[in-house]
Amino acid sequence: MNPALLRQAIERAAENVRCGGGPFAALVVKDGAVIAAGSNRVTAANDPTAHAEIVAIREACRALGGFQLTGCDVYCSCEPCPMCLGALFWARPARIFFAATAADAAAAGFDDSFIYRQLALPEAGRAIPVIRVADPSAQRPFEAWAAQPDKVRY
Amino acid sequence: MNPALLRQAIERAAENVRCGGGPFAALVVKDGAVIAAGSNRVTAANDPTAHAEIVAIREACRALGGFQLTGCDVYCSCEPCPMCLGALFWARPARIFFAATAADAAAAGFDDSFIYRQLALPEAGRAIPVIRVADPSAQRPFEAWAAQPDKVRY
Numbered sequence: 669m670n671p672a673l674l675r676q677a678i679e680r681a682a683e684n685v686r687c688g689g690g691p692f693a694a695l696v697v698k699d700g701a702v703i704a705a706g707s708n709r710v711t712a713a714n715d716p717t718a719h720a721e722i723v724a725i726r727e728a729c730r731a732l733g734g735f736q737l738t739g740c741d742v743y744c745s746c747e748p749c750p751m752c753l754g755a756l757f758w759a760r761p762a763r764i765f766f767a768a769t770a771a772d773a774a775a776a777g778f779d780d781s782f783i784y785r786q787l788a789l790p791e792a793g794r795a796i797p798v799i800r801v802a803d804p805s806a807q808r809p810f811e812a813w814a815a816q817p818d819k820v821r822y
Numbered sequence: 823m824n825p826a827l828l829r830q831a832i833e834r835a836a837e838n839v840r841c842g843g844g845p846f847a848a849l850v851v852k853d854g855a856v857i858a859a860g861s862n863r864v865t866a867a868n869d870p871t872a873h874a875e876i877v878a879i880r881e882a883c884r885a886l887g888g889f890q891l892t893g894c895d896v897y898c899s900c901e902p903c904p905m906c907l908g909a910l911f912w913a914r915p916a917r918i919f920f921a922a923t924a925a926d927a928a929a930a931g932f933d934d935s936f937i938y939r940q941l942a943l944p945e946a947g948r949a950i951p952v953i954r955v956a957d958p959s960a961q962r963p964f965e966a967w968a969a970q971p972d973k974v975r976y
Contacts, residue, residue, distance in 0.1 A: 751908025
């Protein structure tokens with residue numbers, strides 16, 4: 669863990685506010701070098717998924733030419749929200765470091781803690797209903813996947 | 823809930839496998855009309871965040887010119903993974919419908935269930951370490967946010 673890189677993520681997050689974005693930033697680091705940096709662009713890009721970590725993951729994967737962050741560390745100005753933590757688990761970096769907490773983000777007016785609590789609830793009890801609907805063809809995509817030759821697993 | 827739209831998402835997911843993608847698709851529906859459709863493009867786009875729901879949310883927001891899916895329904899061929907469910911909670915549609923379950927996805931070789939279990943663990947016990955590092959400047963981005971005039975909340 670390099671404290672200077674965490675500080676760099678924090679400074680980038682503060683700077684992003686002055687540029688009209690949300691107060692979050694993240695860096696992807698490989699072999700000690702920053703290979704990608706992301707700042708929150710939700711409102712600037714009209715994209716609710718454009719959190720700093722998502723932006724940084726996508727940029728890092730473009731730089732690496734792959735869809736995994738094997739051997740990389742991710743430095744986040746704030747604890748990743750459930751979306752970003754899920755994205756990080758799909759990207760599979762080596763380690764994730766963060767400074768501020770989800771509670772800090774909640775105190776600043778962001779939904780991170782709320783969403784963490786929502787995901788822990790049974791589906792029927794959530795603020796946005798998440799409803800399973802039985803369909804006889806539901807397994808067809810997975811059957812097609814199983815039958816597909818030369819597929820790229822991820 | 824319109825069963826024909828759920829079936830359309832399922833068929834799109836199966837079709838996506840034949841096009842070299844993962845077996846997942848999602849539709850965003852407003853006032854009964856499909857305003858965006860997404861298929862999994864993780865390996866095609868070298869983007870671990872390019873799940874069907876994320877692709878559909880981004881396309882729908884572009885179509886709507888905003889960063890919220892107010893009043894929309896989202897139809898998913900499969901239960902959203904934690905990343906996508908987090909993204910949906912940020913996008914705030916009215917309802918989310920899905921056909922196959924996270925367990926079905928796991929049986930087909932996808933990490934959805936694994937990631938759900940990982941996120942429920944304490945940070946120190948996760949397969950990818952998620953480590954809080956104290957930094958005296960950690961709150962500075964939130965202080966900048968609080969002080970920023972005319973900011974766009976999300």
